[in-house]
Amino acid sequence: MSQFAELTLEGKTYQLPVLEGTEGEKAIDINKLRDLTGYITLDSGYKNTGATKSAITFLDGELGILHYRGYPIEELAEKSTFLEVAYLLIYGDLPNKEEFFDFENNIKRRTMVNEDIHKIYDGFPVNAHPMGVMSALASALAVFYPGSISAHPKKDYDVVDLQIKRLLAKMPTLAAWAYKNSQGHPVNYPKNKYSYIENFLYMMFAVPAEDYEQVPEVVDALDKLLILHADHEQNCSTSTVRLVGSSHVSLYSAVSAGISSLWGPLHGGANQEVIEMLERIKDDGGNVDKYVAKAKDKNDDFRLMGFGHRVYKNFDPRAKIIKKACDNVLSKLGVHDPMLDIAKKLEEAALTDDYFVERKLYPNVDFYSGIIYRALGIPTNMFTVMFALGRLPGWIAQWKEMREEDQPIGRPRQIYTGAVNRAYVPMEQR
Ligand code: CMC
Numbered sequence: 001m002s003q004f005a006e007l008t009l010e011g012k013t014y015q016l017p018v019l020e021g022t023e024g025e026k027a028i029d030i031n032k033l034r035d036l037t038g039y040i041t042l043d044s045g046y047k048n049t050g051a052t053k054s055a056i057t058f059l060d061g062e063l064g065i066l067h068y069r070g071y072p073i074e075e076l077a078e079k080s081t082f083l084e085v086a087y088l089l090i091y092g093d094l095p096n097k098e099e100f101f102d103f104e105n106n107i108k109r110r111t112m113v114n115e116d117i118h119k120i121y122d123g124f125p126v127n128a129h130p131m132g133v134m135s136a137l138a139s140a141l142a143v144f145y146p147g148s149i150s151a152h153p154k155k156d157y158d159v160v161d162l163q164i165k166r167l168l169a170k171m172p173t174l175a176a177w178a179y180k181n182s183q184g185h186p187v188n189y190p191k192n193k194y195s196y197i198e199n200f201l202y203m204m205f206a207v208p209a210e211d212y213e214q215v216p217e218v219v220d221a222l223d224k225l226l227i228l229h230a231d232h233e234q235n236c237s238t239s240t241v242r243l244v245g246s247s248h249v250s251l252y253s254a255v256s257a258g259i260s261s262l263w264g265p266l267h268g269g270a271n272q273e274v275i276e277m278l279e280r281i282k283d284d285g286g287n288v289d290k291y292v293a294k295a296k297d298k299n300d301d302f303r304l305m306g307f308g309h310r311v312y313k314n315f316d317p318r319a320k321i322i323k324k325a326c327d328n329v330l331s332k333l334g335v336h337d338p339m340l341d342i343a344k345k346l347e348e349a350a351l352t353d354d355y356f357v358e359r360k361l362y363p364n365v366d367f368y369s370g371i372i373y374r375a376l377g378i379p380t381n382m383f384t385v386m387f388a389l390g391r392l393p394g395w396i397a398q399w400k401e402m403r404e405e406d407q408p409i410g411r412p413r414q415i416y417t418g419a420v421n422r423a424y425v426p427m428e429q430r
Pocket of ligand 1: 045232235265266267268270295296302303304305306307308309310311359361364365366
């Protein structure tokens with residue numbers, strides 16, 4: 001491969017370095033472009049722009065491949081656990097027994113949250129969306145632990161490592177409490193005899209003074225779902241975490257921004273929208289073709305939620321695993337969900353329709369996940385929170401990598417298209 005790309009502008013030719021990643025991905029390095037030429041590049045939505053080099057996650061959207069630190073997602077989903085995957089993403093390698101024991105114990109010891117944070121819940125309306133609550137509370141952690149702002153993951157290793165463990169430990173507590181608060185129910189305090197996933201389920205669903213029985217199928221399914229969501233390289237929320245973190249705010253503030261970004265219906269918020277869409281189709285008589293036609297109609301704002309992806313143009317490997325897991329969980333729990341029938345019909349109709357085929361629109365991770373969450377008893381407004389709990393290790397790993405490499409503050413440029421040099425006219429003369 002040539003080591004330079006040639007660019008000719010206004011009769012002058014420039015050589016720009018060419019890079020290749022370990023999986024053969026190619027890039028033209030334009031770091032010096034403006035200094036050399038006076039030009040910038042324009043790429044709305046960053047469809048062709050690599051914002052960073054990264055050693056965390058590899059995905060090939062054409063081939064439907066997703067690897068965390070070199071391990072295929074299929075293998076991790078089958079053999080690993082969410083906490084082990086979190087360790088892998090954040091520290092780079094799978095932990096040995098002692099490393100994992102230490103990691104898990106450190107997290108277990110930090111699952112409680114300050115009682116003053118508990119009081120903040122009272123200030124939210126009962127019907128507050130848990131994603132809004134989560135974003136606010138993640139941000140609140142930055143003021144409850146103020147000494148940690150701008151800590152550097154290499155120079156202040158222990159400080160940052162504590163932030164990482166605090167976040168992993170407290171987010172499930174904050175999430176379960178957001179749900180309890182939305183129900184007007186008393187919260188359950190964490191019980192550290194439980195595993196990470198069991199503890200979350202306990203805090204979500206245990207009724208005071210009654211025994212709480214863990215259902216292994218539910219624990220396994222949730223563990224798998226969180227693994228599948230754990231990282232996805234430079235997606236919208238992760239790029240947000242990196243961009244916000246690049247100004248050296250604390251990890252808590254960067255994660256809070258990531259949660260806000262994830263909430264949107266084009267990103268993680270799609271999992272809630274999918275179930276609401278399936279319910280709408282069911283209530284409307286189950287006419288799948290009508291909704292496929294609406295999605296194709298350019299005069300109609302309706303989109304098939306859970307379909308399409310910026311980078312997957314073949315299939316989303318996570319969706320494949322989730323679809324299978326969905327069938328398994330429903331049959332193990334003996335649940336028949338009419339939403340699954342509608343979802344399968346919709347998938348079939350869309351995958352045979354030219355509009356979807358030509359645009360390479362396939363079901364994404366959010367299409368079937370909501371059906372599993374329903375079967376596990378997770379309420380609809382908590383679906384995106386589940387995504388956030390899963391994505392947390394990815395946000396942390398990407399933030400850590402960005403700060404360890406001392407990447408510069410993120411600050412894109414623009415092409416100005418507004419008015420030029422207007423003279424101010426006093427108000428009474430306008
Ligand atoms: N239903 C109908 N048409 C669609 C859909 C859809 N879900 N998605 C894309 N299209 C059409 C779009 O109208 C456009 O058509 P045309 O070329 O005629 O203008 C073409 O496909 C390309 O779409 P785009 O919006 O330019 O693609 P994008 O890469 O900017 O957007 C997306 C990707 C995920 C935002 C989009 O596919 C979408 O809105 N999907 C529904 C929301 C959703 O499921 N989001 C979750 C994504 S997966 C979880 C995550 O990682 O965030």
